[in-house]
Amino acid sequence: MADNYSRQNKSSRHLKEKESVRSKPRSKSGHKYHQMESKTPPLPTKCTSTLEELIKKRESLKQELKKIVKYTDSEPNKISKKRRHSKEEFTAVKGKRSYKENKINVNSSKKSVHESSPELDNTQVESEDEETIIELRRQQRKQLLEKFNISNVKSNDNDNSICDKTTEEGIKKNEDQKILKQVTDMFSEKDEFDSNVTEDKVTQGDSAHNLSLIDNWDDPDGYYNIRVGDVINNKYTIKGTLGQGVFANVVRAQDMNDGNDYVAIKIVRNNDLMYKTSLKEIAILKQIKDADPNNKYHCVQLLGHFMHKGHLCILLESLHMDLRSVIKKYGKHHGINMKALISYSRQLLLALRLLRRLGIIHADIKPDNILVNEKKNVLKLCDFGSAGKIDESEPTPYLVSRFYRAPEIILGVTYKHSIDIWSAACTIYEMATGKIMFTGSSNNRMLKCFMDLKGRFSSKVIKKGRFKDQHFNYNNNFLLHKKDEFTGREKLVEVPHILPSRDLQNELNKSFRNVSPKEEKKVVQLKDLLDKMTILDSGQRIAVTDCLRHPFILEELDKEACKQKMK
Numbered sequence: 001m002a003d004n005y006s007r008q009n010k011s012s013r014h015l016k017e018k019e020s021v022r023s024k025p026r027s028k029s030g031h032k033y034h035q036m037e038s039k040t041p042p043l044p045t046k047c048t049s050t051l052e053e054l055i056k057k058r059e060s061l062k063q064e065l066k067k068i069v070k071y072t073d074s075e076p077n078k079i080s081k082k083r084r085h086s087k088e089e090f091t092a093v094k095g096k097r098s099y100k101e102n103k104i105n106v107n108s109s110k111k112s113v114h115e116s117s118p119e120l121d122n123t124q125v126e127s128e129d130e131e132t133i134i135e136l137r138r139q140q141r142k143q144l145l146e147k148f149n150i151s152n153v154k155s156n157d158n159d160n161s162i163c164d165k166t167t168e169e170g171i172k173k174n175e176d177q178k179i180l181k182q183v184t185d186m187f188s189e190k191d192e193f194d195s196n197v198t199e200d201k202v203t204q205g206d207s208a209h210n211l212s213l214i215d216n217w218d219d220p221d222g223y224y225n226i227r228v229g230d231v232i233n234n235k236y237t238i239k240g241t242l243g244q245g246v247f248a249n250v251v252r253a254q255d256m257n258d259g260n261d262y263v264a265i266k267i268v269r270n271n272d273l274m275y276k277t278s279l280k281e282i283a284i285l286k287q288i289k290d291a292d293p294n295n296k297y298h299c300v301q302l303l304g305h306f307m308h309k310g311h312l313c314i315l316l317e318s319l320h321m322d323l324r325s326v327i328k329k330y331g332k333h334h335g336i337n338m339k340a341l342i343s344y345s346r347q348l349l350l351a352l353r354l355l356r357r358l359g360i361i362h363a364d365i366k367p368d369n370i371l372v373n374e375k376k377n378v379l380k381l382c383d384f385g386s387a388g389k390i391d392e393s394e395p396t397p398y399l400v401s402r403f404y405r406a407p408e409i410i411l412g413v414t415y416k417h418s419i420d421i422w423s424a425a426c427t428i429y430e431m432a433t434g435k436i437m438f439t440g441s442s443n444n445r446m447l448k449c450f451m452d453l454k455g456r457f458s459s460k461v462i463k464k465g466r467f468k469d470q471h472f473n474y475n476n477n478f479l480l481h482k483k484d485e486f487t488g489r490e491k492l493v494e495v496p497h498i499l500p501s502r503d504l505q506n507e508l509n510k511s512f513r514n515v516s517p518k519e520e521k522k523v524v525q526l527k528d529l530l531d532k533m534t535i536l537d538s539g540q541r542i543a544v545t546d547c548l549r550h551p552f553i554l555e556e557l558d559k560e561a562c563k564q565k566m567k
Contacts, residue, residue: 217309222269223249224311231256232308236265236315243322243368247274247385252318263303266314278312281384285314287358288384297354298347300371300382319371319380323427326372327434335432335511338519339557341526344372344379345428346553351381352424352544356417359390365423366404367430390416395466397443403436407450407457408538410443412466418538421547425533432526433511444481447471448495451478453502454536461537504530518557525552 219225226249230238236253239262243250248268255261268278285302295301303315323344330336336344348370355362362369362384369383386399395412399405399419406422408415429437438453440446451457459476462468473479479492505527512523529552532542547553 217311218270222271222274224267224270224309226251226267232265232267232313233306236263238265245383245385247277248314262318264316264318266316267308268312268314270310275312277385278314281387282314284360284384284387285316287360288354291358292354298351298378298380299354300380316382319378319382320374320376321372322368323370323372323379323431324367326376327367327431331431331434333434335430335434338512338515338522340376341428341431342522342553342556343377344431346548347379348381348424348427349544349547349553352417352420353548355387355420356544360384360387361390361393361415361417362387362420362423363399364401364404365420365427366401367427370427397467402440402443402446403438405443405446406538407447407461407536408465410447411457411462411464411468411471413461413464413538415538417544418541421533421541421544422538424547425530428526428533429530432508442481444471444479447478448480448498450536451498451500453500453504454534455500456498457536522552522555522557525550525555528552 217225223244226238226241228238228240232238232253235257236255238251238253240252241249242252242264248266250264250266253263253265255263266278268274282302282305285300288299289302291297292299300319301317303317305312305314307313327336330340335341348365352362352365362381364383364386365381369381371380371382372378393415395409395414397410397412399409399415400423404423404426406415406419409419426437429435438446438449440449447457456478457472457476462472462476471479473494475496478495478498480495481490482493483489484491505524508523508527512519515523529542529547529550532550533547535541542550
């Protein structure tokens with residue numbers, strides 16, 4: 001009996017050693033396979049089986065190990081990872097998959113754990129066609145939904161949670177259900193996104209706490225969105241728009257608290273640079289108001305300023321229309337009548353004299369920045385956004401609107417009040433003829449226009465300019481910028497000799513035909529005044545006080561001799 005028991009122990013040890021060897025099979029390529037756990041139960045401590053039964057068990061183990069080796073030959077790495085992940089998944093694969101079913105393409109072997117369910121493997125195909133893959137994914141999703149009853153997952157979670165946790169099958173089911181909840185199928189025909197998303201709703205009520213109603217007063221460029229009828233500062237009702245510039249919008253509004261008088265409100269753009277510039281403009285307007293308390297010197301009066309919806313608002317006296325509109329309405333192509341021309345010129349020069357006394361340069365005089373009242377007999381200079389003190393001036397080639405820009409600005413010569421005199425001369429010419437005096441398309445072309453009327457620049461003026469090399473060569477010959485006809489590129493053409501090709505007197509006479517002898521005399525005086533106001537050398541240009549003493553300004557026409565040209 002003892003011999004029989006010893007033989008049985010030896011045979012059991014022999015079987016265990018063979019089991020350990022065969023559980024680590026090698027492939028033809030020499031790679032080791034991961035160790036697999038056997039389903040064979042351990043031998044009892046007290047063995048009651050006979051030798052024949054042990055031999056039969058040994059043979060059955062051999063057959064089972066052969067099946068395992070065949071399966072692992074097809075997917076060694078994949079199956080080994082899955083076996084490590086869960087024992088239940090390995091047993092399901094071992095029991096239900098055959099050798100032929102395991103021959104799948106490379107793409108299907110890279111799928112995630114929740115996509116490689118054994119029930120879905122029969123639908124795998126080797127085709128890589130996009131439509132086939134999409135259809136395959138849809139079928140897989142349908143089968144997963146049928147398996148786990150995804151529609152009843154939420155309702156059964158609470159009822160089955162206690163029971164499921166007590167068994168391994170319940171644990172696996174809960175894990176699979178969580179995966180299905182988290183993953184959305186990109187090939188699904190229906191949207192499976194969460195419906196518990198907060199909707200963007202705008203509700204009426206306290207707009208101060210509603211972010212959807214804040215900061216909608218501006219357009220993308222920072223301009224205030226003007227709506228006729230809106231009330232600004234709880235006092236001023238917008239009646240219309242007067243204009244829009246680089247710095248601000250200007251509206252006409254009615255003061256509800258002060259006899260319904262009309263005012264002009266300049267609403268500055270919501271921009272830090274514009275805000276700082278406008279504060280400077282307010283300071284200049286206050287200085288002008290203090291110097292002209294009786295409002296005699298034809299500069300628009302400041303009434304106050306305030307903040308509205310993040311915009312700085314400058315309150316100004318209201319006038320009827322700008323000078324450009326007057327020229328278009330009463331003097332298009334031929335200019336306004338002589339009496340109005342003299343009156344407007346005098347009032348404009350009086351405003352410039354006040355600015356000179358205060359040491360202020362307007363730096364943007366043009367018909368758009370000059371206003372007239374409803375009776376058309378009072379003119380006022382406005383828009384001091386570009387204005388500054390004379391000691392703050394720095395050469396810049398783009399100061400002042402181009403058609404009214406003085407030559408010293410273009411050349412980079414230090415400028416003074418004389419740039420306003422030049423701009424005023426261009427404005428007076430436009431009032432007299434209805435046409436723009438200089439119409440260059442660039443700074444270079446503007447210099448050419450100046451020389452067509454006034455002749456060449458002196459070498460003294462050219463040498464002072466910081467930007468002279470852009471327009472003149474080493475011989476002080478003018479370099480005209482042109483586009484090549486064939487290449488379209490800009491080229492420089494030297495123009496050594498420039499002779500005046502315009503006759504100012506002839507241009508003025510065309511606008512004043514069939515006039516009386518006294519008016520003819522005034523036209524000659526006007527030509528002389530414009531010649532002095534447009535001298536190329538700013539140091540020799542006539543001063544504003546001398547302009548006011550000029551015969552064209554000082555001597556008035558007789559009422560009987562004045563012929564109205566307004567239509």
